[in-house]
Amino acid sequence: MTRRIQRPTLKQLAEEAGVSIGTASNILNNKTALHSPETVERVLAAARRLGYRPNRIARSLAARRTHTIGIVVEPQHAVFTRNPYVTAVLDGVVEQLTPQGYHLKIITLRDMNPRTLWHQIDDGSVDGIILVAPLIGSPLLDYFHYTQLPCVVVGSTLPESLGFYCLDAANEQAMRQLTEYLLQLGHRRIGFVKGPDNQWSALQRLHAYLETMRAHGTEVPTDWIAPSNYEYSGGIAAAEQLLQVRPRLTAIIASNDMVALGVLDACAQHGVRVPEDISVVGFDDVPLAALAKPPLTTMRIPIHDIGVEAAQALLQQIETGEPLQGNHFMEGELIIRESAAPPRLAKG
Amino acid sequence: MTRRIQRPTLKQLAEEAGVSIGTASNILNNKTALHSPETVERVLAAARRLGYRPNRIARSLAARRTHTIGIVVEPQHAVFTRNPYVTAVLDGVVEQLTPQGYHLKIITLRDMNPRTLWHQIDDGSVDGIILVAPLIGSPLLDYFHYTQLPCVVVGSTLPESLGFYCLDAANEQAMRQLTEYLLQLGHRRIGFVKGPDNQWSALQRLHAYLETMRAHGTEVPTDWIAPSNYEYSGGIAAAEQLLQVRPRLTAIIASNDMVALGVLDACAQHGVRVPEDISVVGFDDVPLAALAKPPLTTMRIPIHDIGVEAAQALLQQIETGEPLQGNHFMEGELIIRESAAPPRLAKG
DNA sequence: ATGAAAGCGCTAACAT
């Protein structure tokens, strides 16, 4: 119980207990079956007496296992306050990892030079990594060139040929469903706010929207599509643009919820009522979506579960040594709230 | 450029460069002044050729410095999606740490047994820790009993006698200011939604509210105060309760923004207009506050900056070896938006 | 300016 200046080492513990260092090590690693109950108790008692705590670093070095995994996030995503997606993944990962005794490192990239980038990530301090939504052209995609760390990708569906194990929303299918919902409500003039051109998900969502519109006989004119940064501010700007289109669009698909919130607010500022004058739908169903005014109709993506499953898959790879591969999709679910309604007949 | 099965070690590097392992080490650690330019170049070239990457674990063990810090969060705060405060601190910490070459571990507690708790935290894998809003009675407060890791506390102002270095909002002063603002607007019947009884900040905010009301001649009746969990759901419940008070309260102070958002929505559901029928103010100014309907009048706490400064202070302690102590406050700033207005005269 | 050698605190293989 006394405060100790120097943490005791295994060697000191062994001395205190009057056993060899190997015995002490075994016992502390729960290989108690190998030893007599008395010895076990003696070692444990000594550990308590000394306040012994194993040094994780030394243990990692010797065992070549750190029991730590890294979650790698691109600088573009690294402001968590603005990125409910990354935050939700993180929650899922933590939830899965902590009970298993794994620790978590957050690796936010700063230097995107491929060589030094991998110095930062694969420095022996993690047993595996989760890549959060790597961007198109990201040096992270050079992965196989630089490392053999077990790895799972979330939030980006990469070309299968790259060889990654990806866990992502079924973006195309979900966007198709969302677009069709609007179509069924009777909308025809449906605008779209796309995400950044360097995000796979943004491309996939855009593509599914275009395809679905085309399948229903509409070639989408370019001015129905506005760019955005996937953030609230981008939603504001995009809405300003889409509200100019004449004749007026009757619906806007925002390709994620933060953007949708921006669109909603821009509409309010311009005196355009939602859903009476225009329908607005989002994508992701972040916690905020339900609190929007009006509550946002959106595609729910099980982001938290993606985090959970990613952690699971990663641990499995680490523990079996068998790399996993291929793209795996989590289905979306249409959450109908109040921001979309049939277009007013007069407008047709 | 070829993919390598076994990462090269310093020893292999040294051989490849034809120097001793000590020399190689020096050069990789930028102690190039000690060596001839040719040697330096030879080692660097060999490193590039082999794709050498230092093993951080081995380095940490030998140097007894991990260049990693831990951010410790209580289970109660550990769902980031619901906790914009923690998320904002995290952003600040990351921003400060990354450029300095420090890595970040997220330590979410699961086992709150004091002994094993510290096993998890102080296991040699971090050079210092940031304690995020430790709760009243938390085993984290036994800190000095179990460890000498450099440490800074954010989000809780602990009793000075405990000996911590705390960085927090000036809760009392800020709440006083907020209450006085409402008083100046002409409100007298001001209700309060308090936070969990195990959070220091909640107690401090409540206390300042009570004191300020008393100073202005009002002994607050118990039914003007509703409890909450500091989350949206708690705001809903609290509002249900406070809206029953007769004669009606003209204002409600929510002791954080998430709660205020709940109050706002509950009011809307009950047909109580804000600010016409009742004023509502929050505390923290999380990003969401500005997006509320109506935009929330609130006390801004520089949460992000608290994260930045915490990281700074921690690094300083680590690098100088001098422990810091005492409570340090960041001033709040009243952000006047649209959720508070003078009470309707008729009500007086 | 460089090399040799002694650890850092632990695990794991091998003896006994």
Add this chain to the structure above:
DNA sequence: ATGTTAGCGCTTTCAT
């Protein structure tokens, strides 16, 4: 059932 020993990959004296 227990002890001995050789590392894990690096940093850091201390010689030279």
